[in-house]
Amino acid sequence: MGLVAAxxxxxxxxxxxxxxxxxxxxxxxxxxxxxxxxxxxxxGMGELCSMLGLAKSSLTGLVDRTENNGLVRREPDPRDSRAxxxxxxxxxxxxxxxxxxxxxxxxxxxxxxxxxAERDTLAGxxxxxxxxHKVPAVFAEPDxxxxxx
Amino acid sequence: MGLVAAxxxxxxxxxxxxxxxxxxxxxxxxxxxxxxxxxxxxxGMGELCSMLGLAKSSLTGLVDRTENNGLVRREPDPRDSRAxxxxxxxxxxxxxxxxxxxxxxxxxxxxxxxxxAERDTLAGxxxxxxxxHKVPAVFAEPDxxxxxx
DNA sequence: TGGTTGTGGTTCGTACTGCGAACCAGTACG
DNA sequence: CGTACTGGTTCGCAGTACGAACCACAACCA
Numbered sequence: 608m609g610l611v612a613a614x615x616x617x618x619x620x621x622x623x624x625x626x627x628x629x630x631x632x633x634x635x636x637x638x639x640x641x642x643x644x645x646x647x648x649x650x651g652m653g654e655l656c657s658m659l660g661l662a663k664s665s666l667t668g669l670v671d672r673t674e675n676n677g678l679v680r681r682e683p684d685p686r687d688s689r690a691x692x693x694x695x696x697x698x699x700x701x702x703x704x705x706x707x708x709x710x711x712x713x714x715x716x717x718x719x720x721x722x723x724a725e726r727d728t729l730a731g732x733x734x735x736x737x738x739x740h741k742v743p744a745v746f747a748e749p750d751x752x753x754x755x756x
Numbered sequence: 757m758g759l760v761a762a763x764x765x766x767x768x769x770x771x772x773x774x775x776x777x778x779x780x781x782x783x784x785x786x787x788x789x790x791x792x793x794x795x796x797x798x799x800g801m802g803e804l805c806s807m808l809g810l811a812k813s814s815l816t817g818l819v820d821r822t823e824n825n826g827l828v829r830r831e832p833d834p835r836d837s838r839a840x841x842x843x844x845x846x847x848x849x850x851x852x853x854x855x856x857x858x859x860x861x862x863x864x865x866x867x868x869x870x871x872x873a874e875r876d877t878l879a880g881x882x883x884x885x886x887x888x889h890k891v892p893a894v895f896a897e898p899d900x901x902x903x904x905x
Numbered sequence: 906t907g908g909t910t911g912t913g914g915t916t917c918g919t920a921c922t923g924c925g926a927a928c929c930a931g932t933a934c935g
Numbered sequence: 936c937g938t939a940c941t942g943g944t945t946c947g948c949a950g951t952a953c954g955a956a957c958c959a960c961a962a963c964c965a
Contacts, residue, residue, distance in 0.1 A: 610875050611863045613882035616891045618770035621763050623809070635921065652943060660772070665923045667944055672921075689931045689942050714760045720888045721881060726759050729881045732867075732874055733762035739869045742765045742772075784950065801914060814952045816915055821950075838913045838960045 621714060628710040632702060638673050639710070642695065642703035645679060649694035678702060770863060777859040781851060787822050788859070791844065791852035794828060798843035827851060 608616075622636075629639035637659075644650065644658055656666050670693055673679045678699030684690035695703060718726055757765075771785075778788035786808075793799065793807055805815050819842055822828045827848030833839035844852060867875055 608879060608883035608886065610867065610879035610882075611860050613879045613886060614766070614770050614863055614866065615774065616886045617763070617882045618767035618774075620886060620889055620891045621767035622771065625764065625767075637922070653941085661922090662924055663943065664925075664945080668922075671944095684942095687932070687942075689929095691943070711760050714763055717763065717889065718759065718881075718885050720884055725881055728877060730757060730759040730762045732870060732878045732881075733759075733766045734757035735869055736867050737757065737762060737765045737769060740769055740866065742769045786951070802912085810951095811953055812914065813916080813954075817951075820915095833913095836913075836961075838958095840914070 620717065624713050624717065625710055628713050629706060632706045632709070634702070634706060637669055638676070638678070639706050641669060641673055642678060642699060643707050645693060645695045645699070646703045646707060649682065649692040651684065651690050651692055653690075655693060673699075769866065773862050773866065774859055777862050778855060781855045781858070783851070783855060786818055787825070787827070788855050790818060790822055790842075791827060791848060792856050794842060794844045794848070795852045795856060798831065798841040800833065800839050800841055802839075804842060822848075 625639070626636045629636045632639070634642070640659060641655070644655065650658070652663065652666055652670070655661075655670075656663055659666065661669070670679060670681070674681065677696055680694050680696050680699075682692045682694055684692050718729065721729065774788070775785045778785045781788070783791070789808060790804070793804065799807070801812065801815055801819070804810075804819075805812055808815065810818070819828060819830070823830065826845055828842050829845050829848075831841045831843055833841050867878065870878065
């Protein structure tokens with residue numbers, strides 16, 4: 608298989624697994640992403656836009672829907688009365704944790720046919736590609752999932 | 757970077773590049789996919805469903821829209837008067853070719869920082885992951901792009 | 906030959922995604 | 936102060952995707 612085909616097809620595979628994990632937790636992939644990003648800390652709408660690569664108007668809707676589901680909350684920014692901080696609700700935090708853990712587990716299973724050394728090689732090569740390009744930090748590294756403990 | 761994060765983020769990267777290539781040709785990613793699949797030969801709706809991993813009703817809409825854009829055509833199946841063959845129109849074929857070539861070019865550029873041996877290794881590892889799982893054949897290998905000339 | 910069952914596709918209603926343009930409110934700068 | 940900029944929302948639009956219901960034909964069997 609050529610490198611292009613391998614990249615494209617593996618990317619579809621990962622996306623499908625990710626989407627299914629979200630679905631199993633009653634989330635859309637986008638809502639899952641939002642929760643994962645907010646696991647680290649609350650963010651303003653503008654920050655979320657650039658992190659998720661969305662237009663402002665798209666994000667408003669996404670946050671609206673996720674808020675209606677009781678998973679996130681808009682809090683006023685004490686420093687700027689126009690601005691808003693989007694934060695996880697307790698329920699959202701629990702669900703984010705669950706979803707994140709499970710999504711990682713499933714994706715980690717994908718390279719089951721590779722031995723540890725090969726996994727390492729793969730992680731290294733993909734990591735270099737990712738770092739060579741501007742990729743929104745949509746999915747924290749497992750090791751950094753809970754920064755600050 | 758952990759393997760999970762590398763997989764997820766590279767998958768977002770590939771998807772973004774793919775989507776942008778489609779957009780530059782006036783296509784949505786889904787329509788681009790449809791065209792790419794049909795480059796090989798016409799298919800029935802059912803076949804397309806399983807190849808693209810979509811529900812029947814979703815595919816009807818996708819084909820409708822692509823047909824309205826003049827890129828594909830529904831032809832009656834001579835063997836089954838219920839069935840339909842979806843085929844590229846001449847314009848669709850030209851556009852498919854253009855899009856496919858360009859998308860491949862851009863994706864091929866992603867691992868620019870890797871030397872040939874590393875690319876080979878990466879293709880091999882990803883290829884094994886893909887083959888280990890049921891991944892719809894959404895993107896033909898470059899070498900097989902124009903089967904039968 | 907005729908009825909039942911299965912299959913290929915479409916239609917319909919619903920929810921979500923994503924964008925740009927227009928807009929409002931509050932901040933920052935002059 | 937007034938003007939420009941910025942953070943967010945609203946609105947209209949097009950596309951994506953699903954399941955349920957449905958139709959027409961095919962396939963099978965009695």
